Amino acid sequence: MESIKILDKWFKPYLTEAQILERVKAVADQMNEELKDKNPLLLAVLNGAYIFAADLTRMLTIPMEISFVKLASYEGVMSTGKVKEVIGINEDLEGRTVVIVEDIVDTGRSMKRMIESLGTRNPAEIKVCTLLFKPGKLEEDIKIDYCAMEIPNDFILGYGLDYDQQGRQLRDIYVVEER
Ligand code: IMP
Ligand code: MG
Numbered sequence: 001m002e003s004i005k006i007l008d009k010w011f012k013p014y015l016t017e018a019q020i021l022e023r024v025k026a027v028a029d030q031m032n033e034e035l036k037d038k039n040p041l042l043l044a045v046l047n048g049a050y051i052f053a054a055d056l057t058r059m060l061t062i063p064m065e066i067s068f069v070k071l072a073s074y075e076g077v078m079s080t081g082k083v084k085e086v087i088g089i090n091e092d093l094e095g096r097t098v099v100i101v102e103d104i105v106d107t108g109r110s111m112k113r114m115i116e117s118l119g120t121r122n123p124a125e126i127k128v129c130t131l132l133f134k135p136g137k138l139e140e141d142i143k144i145d146y147c148a149m150e151i152p153n154d155f156i157l158g159y160g161l162d163y164d165q166q167g168r169q170l171r172d173i174y175v176v177e178e179r
Contacts, residue, residue, distance in 0.1 A: 003177055006166045011157060011174035015149070020131075020159055020173060021055060023148040027129065028059035030146060031099075035062060038097040040127070042066040043089070045114065047168065048103030051160035052131040052148075056101065067091055071110060086117040093121040099146075103160050104132040108140035115142070132156070 001013035031040075039062075044053035046068050057066050069088040100114050105128075115126055129146035136153045157163045158170035167174070 001172065004170075004174065006157065006163050009163065010177040010179050011163075011167075012177045013172055014151075014156060014175040015159075015173040017159070017171040020148070024052065024055050024131070025059055027146045027148050028056055031056075031129075032061050035064070035097060035099070035127075039063045039065070040097040040099045041091060041093070042099045042101050042129075043069050043114075043118070044101040045103070045110070046070045046088075048160050048162065049101050049131070051168075052103055053101050056129075065091075069114070071113065086114055089118070089121070093118060093123040095122070095124045097125050097127065098123040099127045099129050102128075102130040104134070104156075105130045105142065105144060106134050106137045108138045108142045111142050112140040131159070132161075 001016070003010050003012045042053065042057065042064060044050065044066060053066065057064070067088075067090070069086055071086050098118055100111065100118070102111060105111050111128060115128070118126055127145040128142065130144060131148045133144060133147045133150050134153055135150055155163070155176040156173055157167040158173040160168050161173070162168045
């Protein structure tokens with residue numbers, strides 16, 4: 001695999017699709033075991049989690065539902081600190097096991113906002129599932145129940161994650177390269 005240029009930055013290969021899918025499978029196995037009698041409602045956060053959610057749900061063998069919500073907080077490579085409202089919740093969450101499915105937990109602000117917002121709708125429990133987690137950047141007190149991979153603080157893209165909306169369709173994950 002070769003480095004690629006997206007807008008003004010170079011990115012080098014970091015995780016192959018096969019490596020990613022192996023980790024997604026491990027998370028799916030864990031959910032199949034722990035949530036088997038709960039008919040969980042997965043709420044995948046658009047846009048970043050669309051590919052992760054598609055692969056993860058097709059590895060789930062338990063009764064489950066999926067829907068999509070949105071909230072945007074990121075521009076370029078720096079978090080803006082401004083987190084928008086959660087939109088798109090049309091389901092009744094009362095008494096449900098809700099699993100938030102995210103692409104990445106960075107500072108944790110977006111996830112905290114999601115948990116707070118969904119919490120007002122009386123779910124039985126809220127679980128947190130993320131493809132990637134940057135422990136070195138975490139600023140909020142969040143419990144992550146399902147995590148496919150922990151990564152360093154570097155900016156990454158591909159497999160749903162973008163750099164200024166570019167690169168989401170890449171099958172592999174790339175990391176920014178200093179040149
Ligand atoms: P947080 O609120 O700081 O945890 O940021 C979470 C959101 O920022 C994620 O849902 C992503 O959309 C975006 N984000 C954080 N780190 C990266 C990255 O390395 N690449 C692409 N997007 C990122
Ligand atoms: Mg996101």
